[in-house]
Amino acid sequence: MKDAFLLVYRNMKERKARSALTVLGIMVGIGAVIALMSVGYGMQESITGQLVEMADVIMVMPMRMELGSIGAFGSFTDRDQEAVRRIGGIKDAVAMRGEMEEVEYKGEKFMVHVIGTDPKDVGALFGAIVKPEEGRYSKANDHKTCTIGYSIANDYFDDEIGVNDRLTINGSKFRVVGVLEKQGGFRSETDSEIYVTARDSVSILDNEDISEIFVRVRNIGEAEEIATEIEERIDDNHKLDDFTSAMTMGSAIEQMESIFGILQAVLIAIASISLIVAAMGIMNTILMSVMERTHEIGVMKAIGAKNRNILFLFLLEAGVVSAIGGVCGCIFGVIGAHAISFGIHTAFDVEIAAIVKPEVLLGAVVVAMLVGILSGLYPARKASKMSPVEAVRYE
Numbered sequence: 001m002k003d004a005f006l007l008v009y010r011n012m013k014e015r016k017a018r019s020a021l022t023v024l025g026i027m028v029g030i031g032a033v034i035a036l037m038s039v040g041y042g043m044q045e046s047i048t049g050q051l052v053e054m055a056d057v058i059m060v061m062p063m064r065m066e067l068g069s070i071g072a073f074g075s076f077t078d079r080d081q082e083a084v085r086r087i088g089g090i091k092d093a094v095a096m097r098g099e100m101e102e103v104e105y106k107g108e109k110f111m112v113h114v115i116g117t118d119p120k121d122v123g124a125l126f127g128a129i130v131k132p133e134e135g136r137y138s139k140a141n142d143h144k145t146c147t148i149g150y151s152i153a154n155d156y157f158d159d160e161i162g163v164n165d166r167l168t169i170n171g172s173k174f175r176v177v178g179v180l181e182k183q184g185g186f187r188s189e190t191d192s193e194i195y196v197t198a199r200d201s202v203s204i205l206d207n208e209d210i211s212e213i214f215v216r217v218r219n220i221g222e223a224e225e226i227a228t229e230i231e232e233r234i235d236d237n238h239k240l241d242d243f244t245s246a247m248t249m250g251s252a253i254e255q256m257e258s259i260f261g262i263l264q265a266v267l268i269a270i271a272s273i274s275l276i277v278a279a280m281g282i283m284n285t286i287l288m289s290v291m292e293r294t295h296e297i298g299v300m301k302a303i304g305a306k307n308r309n310i311l312f313l314f315l316l317e318a319g320v321v322s323a324i325g326g327v328c329g330c331i332f333g334v335i336g337a338h339a340i341s342f343g344i345h346t347a348f349d350v351e352i353a354a355i356v357k358p359e360v361l362l363g364a365v366v367v368a369m370l371v372g373i374l375s376g377l378y379p380a381r382k383a384s385k386m387s388p389v390e391a392v393r394y395e
Contacts, residue, residue, distance in 0.1 A: 008177055019321060020283055024155055026282070026326060028274050029368075031332030032336070033272065035354075037264060037267070038357075042337075045355055046351065054129070055249050055250065056216050056218075056220050057214065058171055058247065060230055060249045074356065075210060081095045081210060081228075083237060084234070088228060090218070091218045093213055094125050095118075095121075095198070096216075097202070099113075099197065105157045110156050111349045112192065114205065115193055116202070119140045119142070121135060126215075130181065130183060131180070132178040135147070136178045138178075144173060145176075145177045147177060147195045150181065152193070153179045156173075171204075184350055220250075220306065221379065223250060224248055227247070230244065230246040254298050261294070282318055282379065286375070289379070290314065297386055298334050298386065310322050311383070318373050319369050323366045326369060326373070329355070330364055341353060341354040364372065
């Protein structure tokens with residue numbers, strides 16, 4: 001075994017450029033797979049982590065909605081909200097009225113999602129997750145006041161909006177009493193919304209329809225059962241089938257994980273193309289090595305080397321080259337993952353950690369070695385089948 005490794009080392013040392021290029025091919029392929037998988041895991045963790053924080057929440061919407069498809073729209077009534085509140089196990093049921101409205105500030109106009117809800121329900125709506133960065137939430141006795149998302153305050157208009165500034169919403173003047181902290185990720189919609197009291201929303205939205213009911217349950221384990229009961233009760237109120245969609249955060253997490261699983265598979269398939277190219281490089285390297293060392297193979301066979309010894313020698317060379325490439329690829333992939341994470345944060349101001357899992361690194365090295373050995377199998381078999389007499393005579 002020691003002699004075999006010495007022969008492999010000598011051959012790689014004599015053909016440094018070729019060996020280096022082969023290692024580089026494996027390194028790029030493995031590095032690409034690790035970098036993309038690590039960023040994918042980071043993205044999944046970022047989004048599902050935020051969903052887990054809202055594990056006691058059920059989003060009730062007047063439509064049949066699944067991720068990727070939305071059915072017919074509609075609206076709820078106060079009767080629907082009361083029916084939901086009467087269901088056992090529900091802690092809070094918050095009615096939300098929301099529409100896209102024209103918002104004006106210092107002559108600039110944008111269409112913004114305006115949401116109306118009772119001030120007493122703000123704690124149930126946001127909990128401890130969303131807090132004002134500046135100012136406060138609207139109070140029950142406030143008139144024509146609003147709390148705005150971070151992006152509304154800082155990104156939409158040329159001039160930043162602060163507490164006590166005035167906005168015009170659908171022709172009505174509103175005073176800003178609070179600016180929410182930046183959320184991003186799954187809660188990024190909050191950054192681009194304006195919140196007013198339910199009383200004010202009726203006047204500016206010009207209707208009393210409820211667009212969504214935000215439910216918090218007492219026992220997270222009962223969320224799925226309660227969601228089903230909510231759908232049945234509201235459907236009965238409207239005498240319609242599949243009118244209501246009650247989505248728990250648990251089901252949302254499952255759907256998101258399914259989507260991320262598909263995304264990871266696609267990314268790995270794309271990155272694996274470079275591994276296929278690297279495999280061709282290994283095969284070419286070992287074939288060239290066999291041709292250049294034909295005379296040496298003949299001499300080894302003449303002095304007693306068996307076919308399996310020759311086969312093992314060339315497979316060992318392929319395995320060593322690919323193992324080195326795999327280890328270098330792991331290092332390259334970790335650096336690449338953190339570079340991509342930093343680039344996303346710099347370009348889009350979105351925090352996505354690069355999550356590098358040890359099992360992924362170990363698997364990458366194993367895959368690299370398997371690719372190398374399988375790629376070197378044909379050249380190694382060709383070398384082992386050579387006739388000793390013909391090989392010794394070869395020049």
